[in-house]
Each structure stands twice: as structure tokens, then as C-alpha cells.
Amino acid sequence: MTEQAHAPIPYRIFVVVWVLLLTLTATTVAVSRIHLGPLNIWAALGIASLKSALVIFFFMHLKYERLFFKLFLLIALVTLATFIGLTFFDVLYR
Amino acid sequence: MTATSSATASGRGFLAPNGKGLFGWIFSTDHKRIGLLYMYAVLTFFLVGVSLGVAIRLELIAPGETIVSAETYNTLFTLHGVIMIFLFIIPGIPAIFGNLFLPIHIGANDVAFPRLNIFSWWLYITGATIILVSLFTGGGPPDTGWTFYVPFSTETTTNVPLAVFGVFVLGFSSILTGINFVTTVHRLRAPGVTWGRLTLFVWALYATAWVQILATPMLAITLALIILERFLGAGLFDPTKGGDPIMYQHLFWIYSHPAVYIMILPGMGIVTDIIPVFARKPVFGYWAIAFSSIGIAAAGSLVWGHHMFVSGMSDMAILVFSLLTFIVAIPSAVKVFNWVATLYKGSISLDPPMLFALSFIFLFSIGGLTGLILGSAATDVAVHDTDFVVGHFHYTMFGGTGFAFFAGMHYWFPKIYGRMYNKKVASLAWGIMFTGFNILYFSMMILGLRGMPRRYYDYLPQYTNLNVVATVGSWILVAGMLLMFLNLLRGARSGEPAGDNPWGALTLEWTLSSPLPAENFPTVPVVERGPYDFDEGIQRP
Amino acid sequence: MSDAGHSATHKDYTGAKLGMWLFLFTEVILFGGLFVLYAVYLDRYPSEFGSAAQELNLWLGTANTVILLTGSLLVAVSVSAIRRGSRGLAQWMLWGAVFTGAFFLFNKYLEWSKEIGHGIYPNSPVLLRKEHGEVIFFGLYYITLGLHGLHVLVGSVLLAVMAIWVRTGRINREDFVTLENSGLYWHLVDLVWIFIFPLYYLLL
Numbered sequence: 001m002t003e004q005a006h007a008p009i010p011y012r013i014f015v016v017v018w019v020l021l022l023t024l025t026a027t028t029v030a031v032s033r034i035h036l037g038p039l040n041i042w043a044a045l046g047i048a049s050l051k052s053a054l055v056i057f058f059f060m061h062l063k064y065e066r067l068f069f070k071l072f073l074l075i076a077l078v079t080l081a082t083f084i085g086l087t088f089f090d091v092l093y094r
Numbered sequence: 095m096t097a098t099s100s101a102t103a104s105g106r107g108f109l110a111p112n113g114k115g116l117f118g119w120i121f122s123t124d125h126k127r128i129g130l131l132y133m134y135a136v137l138t139f140f141l142v143g144v145s146l147g148v149a150i151r152l153e154l155i156a157p158g159e160t161i162v163s164a165e166t167y168n169t170l171f172t173l174h175g176v177i178m179i180f181l182f183i184i185p186g187i188p189a190i191f192g193n194l195f196l197p198i199h200i201g202a203n204d205v206a207f208p209r210l211n212i213f214s215w216w217l218y219i220t221g222a223t224i225i226l227v228s229l230f231t232g233g234g235p236p237d238t239g240w241t242f243y244v245p246f247s248t249e250t251t252t253n254v255p256l257a258v259f260g261v262f263v264l265g266f267s268s269i270l271t272g273i274n275f276v277t278t279v280h281r282l283r284a285p286g287v288t289w290g291r292l293t294l295f296v297w298a299l300y301a302t303a304w305v306q307i308l309a310t311p312m313l314a315i316t317l318a319l320i321i322l323e324r325f326l327g328a329g330l331f332d333p334t335k336g337g338d339p340i341m342y343q344h345l346f347w348i349y350s351h352p353a354v355y356i357m358i359l360p361g362m363g364i365v366t367d368i369i370p371v372f373a374r375k376p377v378f379g380y381w382a383i384a385f386s387s388i389g390i391a392a393a394g395s396l397v398w399g400h401h402m403f404v405s406g407m408s409d410m411a412i413l414v415f416s417l418l419t420f421i422v423a424i425p426s427a428v429k430v431f432n433w434v435a436t437l438y439k440g441s442i443s444l445d446p447p448m449l450f451a452l453s454f455i456f457l458f459s460i461g462g463l464t465g466l467i468l469g470s471a472a473t474d475v476a477v478h479d480t481d482f483v484v485g486h487f488h489y490t491m492f493g494g495t496g497f498a499f500f501a502g503m504h505y506w507f508p509k510i511y512g513r514m515y516n517k518k519v520a521s522l523a524w525g526i527m528f529t530g531f532n533i534l535y536f537s538m539m540i541l542g543l544r545g546m547p548r549r550y551y552d553y554l555p556q557y558t559n560l561n562v563v564a565t566v567g568s569w570i571l572v573a574g575m576l577l578m579f580l581n582l583l584r585g586a587r588s589g590e591p592a593g594d595n596p597w598g599a600l601t602l603e604w605t606l607s608s609p610l611p612a613e614n615f616p617t618v619p620v621v622e623r624g625p626y627d628f629d630e631g632i633q634r635p
Numbered sequence: 636m637s638d639a640g641h642s643a644t645h646k647d648y649t650g651a652k653l654g655m656w657l658f659l660f661t662e663v664i665l666f667g668g669l670f671v672l673y674a675v676y677l678d679r680y681p682s683e684f685g686s687a688a689q690e691l692n693l694w695l696g697t698a699n700t701v702i703l704l705t706g707s708l709l710v711a712v713s714v715s716a717i718r719r720g721s722r723g724l725a726q727w728m729l730w731g732a733v734f735t736g737a738f739f740l741f742n743k744y745l746e747w748s749k750e751i752g753h754g755i756y757p758n759s760p761v762l763l764r765k766e767h768g769e770v771i772f773f774g775l776y777y778i779t780l781g782l783h784g785l786h787v788l789v790g791s792v793l794l795a796v797m798a799i800w801v802r803t804g805r806i807n808r809e810d811f812v813t814l815e816n817s818g819l820y821w822h823l824v825d826l827v828w829i830f831i832f833p834l835y836y837l838l839l
Contacts, residue, residue, distance in 0.1 A: 008714075008715040008718035008719055009711075009715050010715070011712055011715060011716075014708055014711045014712055014715070015708070017708075018704060018705070018707075018708040021704045022701060022704065025697065025700050025701065025704070028832075028833055028837065029693070029697055029837065032833065032837035032838075032839065033839075035839060040837075040838075040839060041677070041834075041838075044833035044834070044837055045830075045833070047833070048829050048830050048832075048833055051829045052826050052829055052830075055707060055822055055825060055826055055829070056822075056826070058711070059707050059708070059710070059711040059818075059822050059825075060818075060819055060822045061815075065652075066649070068280075069652075069653070069656060072656065072657070072660070073656070073660075075304075075308075076308060076660040076663055076664070077663070079308050079395065079664070080663060080664060080667040080670075082395070082396065083312070083348050083667065083671060084667075084670070084671050084674055086396060086398075086399070086411075086414065086415075087344050087348075087671055087674075087675060088674070088675075088678075089399075089408070089410050089411040089414045089415075090340070090344065090399065090407045090408050090410070090411035091408075091675045091678060091679070092408075092410075092678070093408035093409065093410035093411065094407075094408045206647065206650050206654065207654060210654075269658075269661050272657075273654050273657040273658055273661075274654075276653075276657055277650050277653050277654045277657065280650070280653060281647055281649065281650040281653065282650075307657055307660055307661055308660060308661075308664055309664075310661070311661045311662070311663075311664035311665040311667075311668070312664055312665075312667070312668050314665055315665050315666075315667075315668035315669060316668065318782075319668075319778070322778055326757040326758060326774075326777070326778075327757055327758030328757040328758065328773075328774030328775075328777065328778060329757070329758070329770055329771065329774050330672060330771065330774050330775065330778075335763070335767060335770045335771070335774075336676075336680070336766075336767025336768060336770050336771045337771060337774075338675070338676075338679075341671075341672060341675060344671070345668055345671065345672070348668075348671075
């Protein structure tokens with residue numbers, strides 16, 4: 001018995017995603033050259049998150065996986081975010 | 095043709111030689127053999143850790159230098175901590191009893207990744223060996239305390255890099271076990287084993303496995319940074335280069351606090367499985383206990399800063415972490431209430447597993463309540479780094495996890511070996527241990543409240559009497575443990591054959607032969623009832 | 636032989652993938668520790684981090700980003716290819732991805748040779764004369780990118796092994812989860828770089 005979660009993903013989807021990723025890369029470089037103060041880092045992280053979402057959902061097939069895979073990824077990311085966030089309760093208020 | 099469930103017909107079940115000799119054990123992919131491999135390795139290191147503890151108490155029986163120098167004393171408590179924490183308590187229950195019984199509890203024939211499982215054991219052995227080698231090479235055994243705080247850990251000439259690397263390897267063993275168990279619970283449950291029919295031991299192991307996966311890598315990077323700091327001097331924790339030593343503490347405790355939940359959750363799981371059997375009652379509040387395991391894992395990952403109240407952290411952080419620490423007490427208390435409610439109006443039988451389980455509740459409660467004193471920042475300032483802390487964590491880790499471990503040993507012994515130990519001697523050993531334990535560690539808490547610092551080999555004369563009392567308590571405790579282990583050894587060799595279900599329990603392992611068979615379920619079991627349904631008037635044997 | 640016995644020899648595809656994703660979470664947390672430190676020190680030394688970043692080669696960094704993204708494309712295509720039975724295409728894609736890994740590491744060698752040539756490396760006299768924030772930036776830079784480079788190396792080796800296994804048929808249309816899992820590992824390496832790139836190369 002071979003269980004297949006989904007049909008093989010068409011190549012063109014990957015190519016489209018790749019083009020989007022390159023576009024976002026160019027965007028992030030361009031935006032970073034403009035002085036936006038503290039906004040720069042958040043813009044960079046925002047674009048990086050978008051790129052990551054593309055890699056995770058398409059290249060890593062998460063879009064086609066069962067719900068609990070997505071839930072588990074969310075748990076891992078929230079965990080890391082919490083570690084950083086709670087640390088900042090110290091660092092920001094020294 | 096079904097596998098017989100009679101021990102005598104099949105001989106020694108999974109214990110029987112399979113023609114491969116030693117290699118049939120150390121390269122086995124059978125979860126039951128791997129569980130025993132872990133047991134023998136873990137108990138060996140436990141005894142080493144106990145010896146170190148005895149040595150520490152001998153030094154502390156009198157003020158001044160008694161049997162060792164100050165430097166040696168530092169290595170004693172460092173090794174005691176490293177061995178007990180990384181080689182006994184963290185792996186202990188999951189790697190031994192989890193490996194032995196998790197697959198059986200869910201009706202599976204093995205874990206999801208059997209080869210990864212034996213690889214985890216080899217990582218454990220490798221990590222332990224590396225730590226042992228560090229004792230005799232380089233600058234000798236580390237003297238930093240098991241917490242390896244900077245700057246001392248980056249400056250001391252002792253063999254910190256090798257010891258820390260050994261712990262790093264052990265971390266991977268833990269991570270792989272966690273990955274194996276989560277996947278196993280999700281993918282290998284037999285028909286009818288719904289989430290609501292899992293044993294609470296499995297729920298506890300599941301929650302623990304998540305913490306192993308998400309917290310241990312933080313330890314890995316922290317340890318790697320110590321080694322890199324010693325060799326590269328990047329300065330990430332060095333104020334002379336712009337670094338912040340408190341950041342080391344954050345990274346270290348982000349793992350090491352959840353680690354204590356890795357330690358206690360499986361122990362709570364064992365206790366939860368034992369109490370219904372020896373109270374002859376269904377467990378009270380199944381879902382409350384199941385979700386409290388998840389709750390403890392989640393909330394316990396948010397509280398690490400309570401180890402750092404006097405480190406120089408901001409007041410805001412002190413407030414936040416103290417508040418979060420109080421919150422994590424809630425799911426733990428839920429469990430205590432549910433255990434006690436399970437006992438209420440039960441038909442209690444004080445067999446050795448039950449003695450250990452009941453004393454777990456008592457000892458863990460003391461540990462947990464003293465944890466609140468530590469979690470409250472104002473009181474913590476007075477007791478931080480005193481023997482009060484040492485008393486607290488021994489009540490939780492030893493009185494808690496340790497006693498739960500012994501409970502598991504006495505509960506599952508007949509299932510593993512097909513023989514019964516002498517119950518009277520086991521109960522006597524328990525009584526001696528319980529007495530010695532409280533004399534030893536309660537004295538420490540009083541000493542701590544009176545101001546005796548931890549990790550000091552010397553102390554002011556006014557602390558002498560209680561230190562003598564504590565040391566004598568340690569001898570009583572060790573005597574009890576020796577009696578316990580000797581009794582179990584004799585039971586394994588020549589105890590009376592135990593039946594398949596000497597305790598009259600309802601979980602799946604008791605439907606199999608004693609000793610456990612080589613193949614768990616030749617035909618896939620179908621489960622139609624919960625693991626604690628004692629309402630059906632099942633007779634105690 | 637029972638069902639249970641059969642399941643030992645036949646693969647649980649979902650289970651294997653689940654195990655791999657759980658392992659990837661550990662990698663996220665591992666690098667996460669370094670990102671915790673980065674976040675804290677960026678907050679403490681915003682302008683020094685900006686000045687230090689000017690020392691890095693923006694073009695090589697951008698090129699490396701494109702290189703890894705392309706590697707991910709090739710790996711993703713190779714999985715679809717093997718599922719269609721296109722063994723040849725799968726192998727080309729995998730060797731292509733291995734090449735991107737090698738190219739990435741070569742660029743890293745160029746960058747680091749130059750930076751180390753300028754006397755900038757952990758604990759160097761040149762570095763220690765700079766501002767504290769710059770010392771910390773470069774400490775994090777070498778450790779984070781070093782750890783990442785190690786993962787690129789491991790990933791490249793893994794993909795090369797996968798390419799060989801496609802050729803020998805060990806990975807095939809019916810049984811390809813090992814390739815898929817190796818692909819997941821490679822994508823993780825790409826993901827980590829997606830964050831490293833702006834945080835180290837794009838600061839002003």
C-alpha cells in the first residue's frame with residue numbers, strides 16, 4: 001500500500017514560485033537601501049517571512065499536507081517567538 | 095496460531111537469546127530490549143551519581159576541609175549534577191519505561207523509527223563516554239556546576255569543552271527519542287486506541303516528547319557557544335567585548351527549565367497509571383490530567399527567568415517571570431487533586447508500587463510548594479543559591495521523579511522479568527528511603543532558610559548540627575536504596591514466577607505474557623474500552 | 636505473517652515525513668538561539684551593527700541568496716520528477732542542486748578570505764579595536780554563517796547521495812520519501828539563509 005497525500009506538483013508552479021522569490025529578493029535589497037529607521041528591520045523581516053511562506057507552502061509541500069503538519073509548524077514558530085519575546089521583557093527594560 | 099501468553103511456555107520471551115549474542119542486544123531494534131539497555135546504563139550512572147552525592151555529604155559533615163579540597167569539591171557537585179540530570183533523570187523514565195511500554199500501551203509492535211531508537215541509545219552511551227573521558231583528560235573534570243555559567247566556564251582550565259560536548263551529544267539522544275515518540279503516538283495506535291483511550295502515561299510521554307523536541311536544541315546551541323567562546327573568543331557573553339553574560343543565562347535556562355518538566359511529566363504519568371490499579375477505581379478526571387500534561391509542558395516553557403531573579407535582569411522581567419511561574423503551578427495542582435480524588439473511596443492496597451506512588455504525591459507537593467517560595471521574587475532573593483533551592487529541587491526531582499522511577503520499577507518488574515521480588519523487603523526499603531530522604535533534604539531547606547549557601551564546601555559553625563543530621567540522613571537513604579536494588583536483583587534471579595497480571599491492571603501490557611513476548615501483538619489488537627475502567631468489578635488477584 | 640509484521644518492512648510515508656518535520660523544528664530552534672542573541676544585540680547596538688554590515692559584500696550575499704533559492708527550485712522539481720518516473724530529470728536536478736551548494740560555499744570562501752584578510756575575525760586585534768557592537772556583530776556573523784555553511788555542506792552531501800540512489804533505483808516512483816525528506820532538509824537550509832541575508836547584509 002502506498003499512500004499518496006497529493007498528486008505530483010506541476011513543475012511550472014515551482015518556477016512561478018521561484019520567480020516570485022527572486023522578485024522579493026530584489027525588493028528587499030531595494031527597500032533596504034532607503035533609510036526608514038526602525039522600519040527597515042521590520043520591512044526586511046516581513047519580506048523574509050513572505051519568502052519563507054512561499055518556500056514552506058510550495059517547495060516543502062506544506063500547502064498539500066494534512067492540517068496537523070501546519071499546526072505543528074505553527075507551534076514551533078510560536079515557541080521560538082515566545083523565547084525571543086519573553087527575553088525582550090528583560091532586555092528592553094534594563 | 096497466537097503467541098501464548100504463558101511465560102513458561104515461551105521461556106523468557108524477549109529476554110530469551112535470539113542467536114546473535116551480545117549483538118542481538120546492542121544492535122537490537124526491539125523497543126523492549128532497547129528499554130532494558132537504557133535501564134542498565136542509566137542505573138549504572140545513577141549509582142555513580144549517588145556515590146558522588148555521598149562524597150559531597152561526607153565533605154559537608156564538618157566545617158572546613160574534611161575529605162577533599164575546595165577545587166575537588168567543585169568537581170564533585172558539578173559531576174553529581176551533570177550525571178544525575180543528563181544521564182539519569184532526563185533520559186530515565188522516557189528511555190526506559192517509555193521505550194518498554196509506549197508501543198504496547200497503544201497496541202503497536204514497536205516505535206515509529208526502530209533504528210533511530212537504537213541509534214539514540216548509542217548516542218547516550220557515546221555522550222556518557224565523552225563525559226567520562228573528560229574526567230581524566232585536559233584540565234580534568236569540570237568545576238563550574240552543571241549550569242556552566244559564564245564567565246567561569248569560559249575561563250576555567252578544567253576540561254569544560256569535552257564535558258560540554260558530551261552533554262551536547264546526550265541532547266541529541268533526547269531529541270531523537272522525542273521525535274520517535276511523537277510520531278509513534280500519531281501513527282501507530284491500534285484500532286480503537288483513540289486519544290481518549292490512551293493511558294495517561296502515554297499522554298505524559300507525548301507532552302514530554304514535545305518539550306524534548308522544542309527545548310533541547312536551545313541547550314545544543316548554548317553548549318556550542320561555550321565551546322566556541324573558549325576556542326574563538328567571539329565575546330558574545332563577554333562584557334569586555336560588548337557581550338552580556340545574562341544572555342548566557344537566558345539561553346541556558348530556556349532549555350533547562352523546560353528540562354525539569356521533561357523530568358517530572360513522565361514520573362507523573364507513571365503515578366497516574368499506578369494509582370487507579372491500587373485503588374481499584376477509575377482515574378478521576380481523565381481529560382483534566384491529559385490536558386494538564388500539555389498545559390505543564392506549554393506553561394513550563396515560559397518561566398525560565400525565575401532562575402535569574404538576582405542576575406541583574408530587569409524588574410519588568412522579574413515581574414513577568416514570577417507571574418508566569420505561579421501560573422504553571424495550576425496544572426500541577428490539578429494533577430494532585432485528581433490523584434487524591436482517585437484515591438477517595440477507593441479500595442487501597444499498599445503494595446510497593448503504591449507506596450512509592452503515594453510518597454511521590456507527598457514529596458512532590460513539598461517540592462512544588464517550596465517552588466512557589468522560589469517563584470515569588472521577593473522571597474527568592476533571600477533563598478537564591480542557598481541550600482533551600484537544593485532541598486526544593488531534590489524534593490521534586492528525587493522525591494518526585496526518582497520515587498516515580500522506583501514506583502515504575504516495582505510496578506513493571508514482574509512484567510519485564512516474569513518474576514516477583516520480595517514485597518516485604520521492598521516495602522521496608524521504601525520506608526528506610528522515605529525516612530532518610532526527608533531527614534536529608536528537609537534539613538537542607540532549613541539550612542537554606544538560615545542562610546547556608548549552596549555549592550560551598552565550608553560553612554559557619556552555626557550550620558554544623560543540621561549538616562551532620564543531613565549527612566546521616568544521606569546514609570539512611572543510601573542504605574534503603576541499596577536494599578531496594580539488592581531485593582530487585584534477587585527477585586530477577588530467583589523470585590517467584592509472577593503471572594501475566596499480578597496487580598489486576600487493565601492496560602495492554604498486562605494482557606501479554608510475563609516476561610514480555612518477543613513480538614508484542616501477532617494479531618493487531620482491537621481496543622474497546624479505556625485503560626482504567628475498574629467499574630466492571632474486575633477482581634484483584 | 637501478521638499485519639503488524641508487514642508494517643515493519645513497509646514504510647509509513649506520512650510517519651516518515653512527520654518525523655522529518657519534527658527534526659526540522661529542532662533546527663529552527665537551534666538557529667533560533669543565535670537569532671535570539673542577534674535580536675538582543677541589534678536592539679542594544681543599532682548603529683554599530685549598521686556600520687559593521689558595510690564590511691560585508693552585498694553582491695556576493697545577494698548572489699548566494701539567488702543561488703540557494705535556485706537550489707531549492709531544483710530540489711522541488713526533482714521530487715515531482717521522480718514521482719512522474721523521470722529518473723533522468725530527477726538526477727540532473729539533484730546534481731544541479733549539489734552544484735548550487737558548492738557554488739554557495741565557494742562564494743563564502745571568497746567572502747571570508749577577504750574579511751579575514753582585512754583582519755576581521757573573532758578575537759582579532761583589528762576587531763577588538765572596533766566598537767563593542769561591531770565586535771558582537773562579527774562574532775554572531777561568523778558563528779551563525781559558519782553553522783549555516785556546515786548545514787549547506789551536509790545538505791549538499793545528502794542530495795548527492797540522493798542522486799546516486801535515484802540512479803540505482805533505491806529511490807523510485809513508489810518509494811521516494813527519503814528524497815522528499817532530504818529535500819525538506821535542503822529547504823530548511825534555504826529558509827535560514829532567507830533570514831540571515833537581510834539581517835546581516837542589508838543593514839544600514
